[in-house]
Amino acid sequence: MGGAAKNEKLNKWIEEIADMCRPDGIYWCDGTKEEYDRMMAKMVETGSATVLEKRPNSFLFRTDPSDVARVEDRTFISTSSKDDAGPTNNWLDPVDLKNTMRGLYQGCMKGRTMYVIPFSMGPIGSPISKIGVEVTDSPYVVCNMHMMTRVSARIYEMLSAGEEFIPCLHSIGAPLAAGQKDALWPCAPIENKYISHFPEENLIWSYGSGYGGNALLGKKCLALRIASAMARREGWMAEHMLILRLTNPQGRQYHIAAAFPSACGKTNLAMMRPTIPGWKCECIGDDIAWMKIGPDGRLHAINPENGFFGVAPGTSYGTNPMAMDTVRENVIFTNCALTDDGDVWWEGMTDEVPGHLIDWKGRDWTPDSREEAAHPNARFTVLASQCPVICKDWENPAGVPIDIFIFGGRRSSVVPLVYEAFNWEHGVFLGATAASETTSANIGAVGNLRRDPFAMKPFCGYQMGDYFRHWLDMGDTLGDKAPRIFYVNWFRKSPEGMFLWPGFSDNSRVLKWMCERIEGKVGARKTEIGLLPNDGDLDLSGLDIAPENMNELMRIDSGAWRAELPDIERHFAEFGARLPAKLKKQLQELKKRLG
Ligand code: SAT
Ligand code: MN
Numbered sequence: 001m002g003g004a005a006k007n008e009k010l011n012k013w014i015e016e017i018a019d020m021c022r023p024d025g026i027y028w029c030d031g032t033k034e035e036y037d038r039m040m041a042k043m044v045e046t047g048s049a050t051v052l053e054k055r056p057n058s059f060l061f062r063t064d065p066s067d068v069a070r071v072e073d074r075t076f077i078s079t080s081s082k083d084d085a086g087p088t089n090n091w092l093d094p095v096d097l098k099n100t101m102r103g104l105y106q107g108c109m110k111g112r113t114m115y116v117i118p119f120s121m122g123p124i125g126s127p128i129s130k131i132g133v134e135v136t137d138s139p140y141v142v143c144n145m146h147m148m149t150r151v152s153a154r155i156y157e158m159l160s161a162g163e164e165f166i167p168c169l170h171s172i173g174a175p176l177a178a179g180q181k182d183a184l185w186p187c188a189p190i191e192n193k194y195i196s197h198f199p200e201e202n203l204i205w206s207y208g209s210g211y212g213g214n215a216l217l218g219k220k221c222l223a224l225r226i227a228s229a230m231a232r233r234e235g236w237m238a239e240h241m242l243i244l245r246l247t248n249p250q251g252r253q254y255h256i257a258a259a260f261p262s263a264c265g266k267t268n269l270a271m272m273r274p275t276i277p278g279w280k281c282e283c284i285g286d287d288i289a290w291m292k293i294g295p296d297g298r299l300h301a302i303n304p305e306n307g308f309f310g311v312a313p314g315t316s317y318g319t320n321p322m323a324m325d326t327v328r329e330n331v332i333f334t335n336c337a338l339t340d341d342g343d344v345w346w347e348g349m350t351d352e353v354p355g356h357l358i359d360w361k362g363r364d365w366t367p368d369s370r371e372e373a374a375h376p377n378a379r380f381t382v383l384a385s386q387c388p389v390i391c392k393d394w395e396n397p398a399g400v401p402i403d404i405f406i407f408g409g410r411r412s413s414v415v416p417l418v419y420e421a422f423n424w425e426h427g428v429f430l431g432a433t434a435a436s437e438t439t440s441a442n443i444g445a446v447g448n449l450r451r452d453p454f455a456m457k458p459f460c461g462y463q464m465g466d467y468f469r470h471w472l473d474m475g476d477t478l479g480d481k482a483p484r485i486f487y488v489n490w491f492r493k494s495p496e497g498m499f500l501w502p503g504f505s506d507n508s509r510v511l512k513w514m515c516e517r518i519e520g521k522v523g524a525r526k527t528e529i530g531l532l533p534n535d536g537d538l539d540l541s542g543l544d545i546a547p548e549n550m551n552e553l554m555r556i557d558s559g560a561w562r563a564e565l566p567d568i569e570r571h572f573a574e575f576g577a578r579l580p581a582k583l584k585k586q587l588q589e590l591k592k593r594l595g
Pocket of ligand 2: 262
């Protein structure tokens, strides 16, 4: 594609960026397979991509060891007032931040091509979809965006016709001097990385990282941080949720949206194969849900993404066979290990561990090596359409009506396998106080318990207290059409440190209970923390689980819950006057119930 006129705002923006970043050339992407193949071939030639002989049309990338995950410490919500970003976000003044970043962007694309990527989040042309244009100097980003979003020259036509777009500027921050040899994974040092959002002007500026959510700006930056701020202004919801359709043996469909933090099993649940006979599960999305109230007064969800950027380690034919079948061909793997016969491998992929590998750092690896062969946040990028259980309605522009919301996280203790909220307000309290042990999806310590409200702590583009209020307001509007709210914890452990619940396919048993709650087919017992299944109501047929494990999974330790209260109080205090009174009241009531 030449540098043909697109639309005035776009042309002007591209011109300004080129003046600042000084690329050697500008390339306008069209999203075709030829474009993808050409760019991939070039990356193979330079050595940054490895062809996987054993997997058709699939490639392996190894990143710089410093650039392996999202960088929450370097992620900014830059609003004119600090209060509007709130205590869960890093804030810098927009004028100062732009000055700093302009300094970094100055000449940052020297020796490189600047790619212009026109993309749609959501089906092209759907009224719920949003258009973005990402400018990047990373061909790896272009190829990933081809899968994760809808990249197409049709978007130029829509822009020419006057459609709005969200500008997303990205640079890896590694200019090349004349004759300088390029790194295999060029990026900037951590202190120069900035993942910046300006929600008041729907603008994204990212600098210094080529990895995942730091660089594929349609995903967390646009579809969550910027979109959540837009959603609040416009009365809809942008959430960190998988979407699935569950069909019972009678053919009744239920649509479930579930919010878990990164690397807590959203992809596995979204593609689950139920162990209970007659139930069917289909995937609509594995990470993000955009939801609007439809003409029927119900909440309808679409998946704005076009692909999966899934965690590889732990994925196997045992844990997620559908993901394994999805990634048989046409995949970009990042930071997986390479087998001697030209395939990828990661921890947990097979029972048998290969005798020799090249690890994610490019070194020889044997089972005696002390480090993992694949990075724990190694990923696959693949088209959603390749998933064998993708729902036929996954691209329906009207979305699917949501029946059930689930919140949860990784908790090795305290939190039972499942419970239901008493009502919407209590459900919002459960979302607002959700906590999870941290994972390697973010650079930082792993395994620390942190409050991660609605799994949105790293992704909410505005004050979290206002976000809680938005949830309460949505409940008021939805009234009796609001989805029912549940909380789950697949990760509770025995005192000996063993997982008590088998998880994966058997999670269908828990989902079945939720559906039967909706139908009024099963009761629940009222406890201090919410509504728990009565004995015998969870379908455990065919499951070999010790009764004492079941008891432990469902046990409510009032003392341990009372011990949580000071942390919830501290968490709520952070939001000051912006914490809705209804949530304070919920906390008082929980305290009273715990005695
Ligand atoms: O790197 S991503 O933000 O895309 C993945 C995740 O953390 O959920
Ligand atoms: Mn995610």
